[in-house]
Structures are given as structure tokens and as C-alpha cells.
Amino acid sequence: MTKIKLIVDGGAMTPGPAVAQQLGPMGINLGKVIADVNKETIGYKGMKVPVEIDVDPKSKNYKIEVFSPPVAELIKKEIGAEKGSGEALKTKVGNLAFEIPYSYPH
Numbered sequence: 001m002t003k004i005k006l007i008v009d010g011g012a013m014t015p016g017p018a019v020a021q022q023l024g025p026m027g028i029n030l031g032k033v034i035a036d037v038n039k040e041t042i043g044y045k046g047m048k049v050p051v052e053i054d055v056d057p058k059s060k061n062y063k064i065e066v067f068s069p070p071v072a073e074l075i076k077k078e079i080g081a082e083k084g085s086g087e088a089l090k091t092k093v094g095n096l097a098f099e100i101p102y103s104y105p106h
Contacts, residue, residue, distance in 0.1 A: 002026065004053045010044030010069070013037045013051075026055045028062060040066050047073040 004022045006013075013019070013034050023030055033053065041049050050067040076083070079094030 001054045001056050004055060006051050006053070007048050008037060008041060008051050010047045010049045011038050011042035012045070013041070023053070023055075026057050026060075026062075028055060028060050033062060033064075037064055040064050044069055047077055049073075 006019065006022070015030055015034055020030065023033060037051055041051065047069045049069050052065045052067070054063045072084070075096060079096055081093040085091035085093045
């Protein structure tokens with residue numbers, strides 16, 4: 001099995017150069033792989049999602065594993081920002097509140 005690691009747009013993977021370069025030599029149906037990845041990642045629409053595809057070059061079978069998006073992607077979704085400011089500590093793109101559970105004194 002060959003492991004191929006990609007970061008894709010949730011539910012919107014496209015056959016770009018990076019994808020074709022890594023999956024093309026495997027001889028698998030690129031359109032089917034893209035459709036399957038999009039189906040598996042649809043719940044993360046609008047976020048970048050890490051995906052690992054295990055390919056058996058002989059049988060052309062593959063297994064898709066979807067991982068949790070990076071924390072930065074989850075924060076951007078929560079505050080409604082498309083991207084970070086690019087100027088850390090100078091320009092703010094949102095505000096995020098944290099809930100701290102009450103703990104009883106010991």
C-alpha cells in the first residue's frame with residue numbers, strides 16, 4: 001500500500017496538478033477517487049481537511065481516511081473569517097470567547 005497525504009477543500013476536491021501528480025502514477029480512476037473524497041469530506045465544506053489515501057497499485061483498490069481539520073480552520077469557521085489577517089497581533093479578524101467550566105474549590 002502507498003500512502004498519499006493531501007490537504008483538500010472539504011466536499012470540493014478538484015483534479016489539480018498536485019492531485020494528478022500524486023495519484024496519476026497509481027493508475028487508479030482519478031474521477032472516482034475525487035468523487036469519493038468529496039463524499040467523505042462534505043461535512044467539512046468550506047474548510048481545508050487533511051486526507052490520507054492508501055492505494056494498492058496492483059489491485060487499484062484504495063481506502064480514504066479523513067482527519068480533523070487544523071485548529072486554525074475550525075477557528076476561521078467559528079468566527080466567519082475566510083482567512084487570517086496576515087499581521088499577527090496588529091490586525092484582528094474576529095473575536096472568540098472561551099467558556100471555562102466552573103470548578104469547585106478543593
